[in-house]
Amino acid sequence: MDYRVNPGGCLRGQISVPGDKSISHRVVMLGAIADGVTEAEGLLEGADVLATIAAFQSMGVHMEGPDRGHLRIEGVGLRGLRAPSDIIDCGNSGTAMRLLAGLLAGQEFSCTLTGDASLRRRPMGRVLVPLAQMGAAIEAEDGRAPLHIHGRSLQGIHYDLPVASAQVKSAILLAGLYATGDTCVREPAPTRDHSERMLQGFGQPVRVEGAQRCLRSVGHLRGQSLRVPGDISSAAFFLLGASIAPKSDLLLEGVGINPTRTGIVEILTRMGARIDLLRLREVGGEPVADLRVRYAQLRGIDIPTRLVPLAIDEFPAIFIAAAAAEGVTRIRGAEELRVKESDRIAVMAAGLRTLGIAVEELADGAIIHGGVLGGGEVASHGDHRIAMAFAMAGLVARESVRITDCTNVATSFPNFAELARTAGLDLEVQTS
Secondary structure, three states, X not given: OEEEEOOOOOOEEEEEOOEOHHHHHHHHHHHHOOEEEEEEEOOOOOHHHHHHHHHXXXXXXXXXEEEOOEEEEEEEOOOOOOOOOOOEEOOOXXXXXXXXHHHHOOOOOEEEEEOOHHHHHOOOHHHHHHHHHOOOEEEEEOOEEEEEEEOOOEEOOEEEOOOOOHHHHHHHHHHHOOEEOOEEEEOXXXXXXXXXXXXXXXXXXXXXXXXXXXXXXXXXXXOOEEEOOEOHHHHHHHHHHHHHOOOOEEEEEEXXXXXXXXXXXXXXXXXXXXXXXXXXXXXXXXXXXXXXXXXXXXXOOEOOHHHOHHHHHHHHHHHHHHHHOEOEEEEOOOHHHHHOOOOHHHHHHHHHHHOOOEEEEEOOEEEEEOOOOOOEEEEOOOOHHHHHHHHXXXXXXXXXXXXXXXXXXXXXXXXXXXXXXXXXXXXXXEOO
């Protein structure tokens, strides 16, 4: 499936983006191993989350839904999972695979995790190393999937993350639920804290000691009723589009603004974007707001490295913002982008050059010279966020932009094309 975006147009009106993908994964996982029933509203029904749901269903967890964002989970308790009868397929979801590796390492059975071709290329070593230190037995060729997990008793560790990663942190903390003693993770820079917040909500205390997060398993979790806020990573593309397209004025309702996720808002604001946070409130233990964004002429900046972990998934949108801005934008300290669903530095740089933008690719980022975007065909390499970012670039391109291989947009934003058209993007979905 490809996208074709015709130039012109602007984004106006009022929309709601799908539920937060990171939170949705964690709701399914913790609800499955909790005692009692968990009821979730606003759950993302993208392919990644559906893969996590299927994984736990294969291990004996009964779930009803998801149906229009509602999911009912009948938890089986920490020790209630059963060995799956087949290999668990995580699809395209690195979150599912890394977090499941931690959660399943302490079970009393063996299982195998695999995924699509893209996921099997992504490195898992950063998760496997600390889990091995906890006593986990996981076999993987060259540190990549498939992962053959042989559940066994685990021991808590104190681990210093070499690279800031919420997925690795979360995998260790989930393994800590099955470990004896304290499990502590120290991170070199702040990362999203959805796991810590949700563990607390399900009844598992997490101690926050500066840059360190520690837990000692209490042996059980309690089912919860909660609502998943809108995903700021999905909202990012509309924040981008409305910022760069003249006459835009868009309201995004009920978006999660967890402070470990708002790097995109701060970066765009530093570039001159007009983003207002309205009706601040709390939903399910997470801060939420309505975001109003209006067109503004952006300017290039040097992006502070401290903001990189707080916007790591939103950098495809930031690359486009930089291309549409006046002046030069410098991105450093973002080497993590090279091991996402694609090498996002290389793929974004190549796509921008196709559209006539000068880009100097760096090992850990890029130098982007803002200019006028032309038209052409851009390869997304099956990366959902790159496909959506270049779709928004079409708003200000001089000619139409065709983005190839967009099927994986369904992993995080199943109704992206429909919602984008509703807001004013002239987008055609092409199948062949």
